[in-house]
Amino acid sequence: DAGVIQSPRHEVTEMGQEVTLRCKPISGHDYLFWYRQTMMRGLELLIYFNNNVPIDDSGMPEDRFSAKMPNASFSTLKIQPSEPRDSAVYFCASSYRVGVINGYTFGSGTRLTVV
C-alpha cells in the first residue's frame, strides 16, 4: 500500500489566489481527516469525513476554507481567497472502520506558503 498520498508537497501562492490541496486515503479506510500544523497552534483538526460525508467541520477557520470528498479515494481542501496567515503544513489522514484502536495513517503533508 502506498499510504496516504497528498499533493502537492509544496505550494507557494500569492495572496488572493485559490489553492487546492489533494488527498488520496488508504483504500478501505472509511474515515478521512484534514489537519493543519503551525508553530503557534500545533496540530488542529479542520474537518473529517465518514464514508465520504462531512461529519464535523467545526475546525474549519472560516468560509474561505472548504473541503469535499466526492468519492472514497479522493478529497480536496480548498482555500479561496488565500491569505498569508493560511501558511502552514496541511496533513490528510485516514483510518479503518474500527477506528481509533489502529490510530490514523498520515500523509506527508502539503507545505503551503502564501506570500
Next chain:
Amino acid sequence: AQSVTQLDSHVSVSEGTPVLLRCNYSSSYSPSLFWYVQHPNKGLQLLLKYTSAATLVKGINGFEAEFKKSETSFHLTKPSAHMSDAAEYFCVVSEAGSARQLTFGSGTQLTVLP
C-alpha cells in the same frame, strides 16, 4: 472532554543515553493513547499505541511506553538514544465515543547530541 499535556517542549540527550518524553492525559472515558513521531519535513508516523490491553506497550525503533492510570501518564522511553531519533514527538489521546477524533499534545522536540 479529553486533553493531553506534554511536559517538556524540548529534550536533549547524548547518544547512547536513555530517553524519557513525558505525557499526561485527561479523559472522561477509557482512552486510547498513541505516540507519533515527525521527522523534519516528513509526515507523522505511529510509534506505538495503547488500547486497554497490556499497560507496557512496545513500539518501533526500540521505543516503549507505560500506561499508568493512577498517574494519568503515558511516558515514552528508550534505553539508548540514536542520532536518528532526533525528531518531534507527539502524545495523542482519543476517547471511546469521541467520534474518533484525536487530541494532540503540543509536541516535544528531541535533540540527540553526539
